Amino acid sequence: MFSRAVRPALSVGNAALARSVVPKSAAQAANYATLREIEGRLKSIKNIEKITKTMKIVASTKLTRAQRAMTESRTYGQTANEVFESAETKALDEKKTLMVICSSDKGLCGGIHSGLSRATRRMLTEHPDYDLAIIGEKCKAQLSRSNAKNIVLSFAGVGKDVPTFADAQAIADQICLLPEEYGSVKILYNKFINAQTYEATPIEAFSEEAITQSANFSAFEIDDEVLGNLREYSLANSLFWALAEGHACEQSARRNAMDNASKNAGDMISRFTILFNRTRQAVITGELVEIITGATASAEQ
Amino acid sequence: MAFAWKAAGITYNRYLAIAARVVRRSLKEGPRLQAERRGEMDLRFAKWQNGKQGENKSLGEANASAMAEQAKAE
Numbered sequence: 001m002f003s004r005a006v007r008p009a010l011s012v013g014n015a016a017l018a019r020s021v022v023p024k025s026a027a028q029a030a031n032y033a034t035l036r037e038i039e040g041r042l043k044s045i046k047n048i049e050k051i052t053k054t055m056k057i058v059a060s061t062k063l064t065r066a067q068r069a070m071t072e073s074r075t076y077g078q079t080a081n082e083v084f085e086s087a088e089t090k091a092l093d094e095k096k097t098l099m100v101i102c103s104s105d106k107g108l109c110g111g112i113h114s115g116l117s118r119a120t121r122r123m124l125t126e127h128p129d130y131d132l133a134i135i136g137e138k139c140k141a142q143l144s145r146s147n148a149k150n151i152v153l154s155f156a157g158v159g160k161d162v163p164t165f166a167d168a169q170a171i172a173d174q175i176c177l178l179p180e181e182y183g184s185v186k187i188l189y190n191k192f193i194n195a196q197t198y199e200a201t202p203i204e205a206f207s208e209e210a211i212t213q214s215a216n217f218s219a220f221e222i223d224d225e226v227l228g229n230l231r232e233y234s235l236a237n238s239l240f241w242a243l244a245e246g247h248a249c250e251q252s253a254r255r256n257a258m259d260n261a262s263k264n265a266g267d268m269i270s271r272f273t274i275l276f277n278r279t280r281q282a283v284i285t286g287e288l289v290e291i292i293t294g295a296t297a298s299a300e301q
Numbered sequence: 302m303a304f305a306w307k308a309a310g311i312t313y314n315r316y317l318a319i320a321a322r323v324v325r326r327s328l329k330e331g332p333r334l335q336a337e338r339r340g341e342m343d344l345r346f347a348k349w350q351n352g353k354q355g356e357n358k359s360l361g362e363a364n365a366s367a368m369a370e371q372a373k374a375e
Contacts, residue, residue: 148352155360157344166321166342169314170360174346176312177367225304229313236314 035279042272049265056258063251069162070192070248077241080234089206089214095183102189102246103136104159109254112190112198113138119200133175163247168240176232183207189242190249198249203242205235310372
């Protein structure tokens with residue numbers, strides 16, 4: 001959106017503050033220019049504050065919806081994974097692993113996307129043969145710079161609204177259609193711990209082999225043909241959970257980021273107003289001094 | 302046990318999505334509009350090869366055509 005335009009404006013504002021404070025003894029004529037300059041900066045910062053405040057409000061309203069979706073999908077996903085817990089399914093190590101990274105398309109939400117990318121890179125240094133499927137433009141851009149060779153799929157168009165189960169199903173289908181057989185699928189998402197903390201966490205989704213080889217498999221009565229369906233379905237379930245929780249984290253992070261931005265803008269506005277008033281006063285004093293000196297000089301003649 | 306959708310080359314998820322769509326469409330006007338929003342999917346995807354991004358395609362269409370091909374193969 002306007003991220004590129006805002007950031008330089010903020011840093012320029014800081015620079016202007018530093019610049020205009022230092023040369024106090026500069027020529028009087030320069031004061032008029034800085035006065036105008038400060039006024040301009042003040043105006044632009046006020047606009048930025050307005051925008052960030054609005055974005056914060058938008059994010060907070062979206063957050064309540066996203067959090068509700070998150071708690072619902074979390075219980076849903078955990079219930080779906082209960083089968084694998086009681087069957088004590090473990091991931092197979094000998095086959096390839098696919099990592100699905102649940103980020104989104106939109107930025108301006110602090111470091112949650114780069115947190116995911118960092119976690120991915122850390123895992124890739126341990127297991128360099130993992131394949132990547134990336135959901136969302138942000139992590140795609142970050143990881144395509146460092147690990148482009150590992151990427152097999154990327155999805156875009158996420159993060160406009162609360163993710164639906166149809167999204168998760170379509171992604172799961174496309175992952176199932178990949179030519180390579182994966183021993184397990186790790187879904188990396190941002191776990192919502194509280195409003196300030198998120199942690200990149202993986203959920204496992206297993207392959208058919210991993211399910212049949214699980215320790216407690218004999219306790220269940222499953223036809224072989226049904227197993228493939230279970231695998232596809234549980235992949236979609238886990239993806240839905242990860243997407244919903246990641247979305248809630250993103251909204252919460254955006255709310256915090258915009259809150260901080262508005263606070264910083266408020267600080268800058270108060271500093272600039274003081275500076276503006278002082279400079280104006282200095283200009284007036286200077287003018288008065290000039291007039292009085294002129295008057296006394298002409299009176300003496 | 303054979304499944305009709307497997308014979309048609311459709312994955313279980315696709316089968317579920319179609320079933321869900323039918324249920325949503327048979328709802329009354331008011332709840333239907335709300336429910337149909339939950340079934341929307343507007344994702345795009347791209348395949349990557351050797352560190353290069355391929356063409357950006359619509360996910361729904363690609364899934365449908367891939368399944369049609371599977372149905373032909375069987």
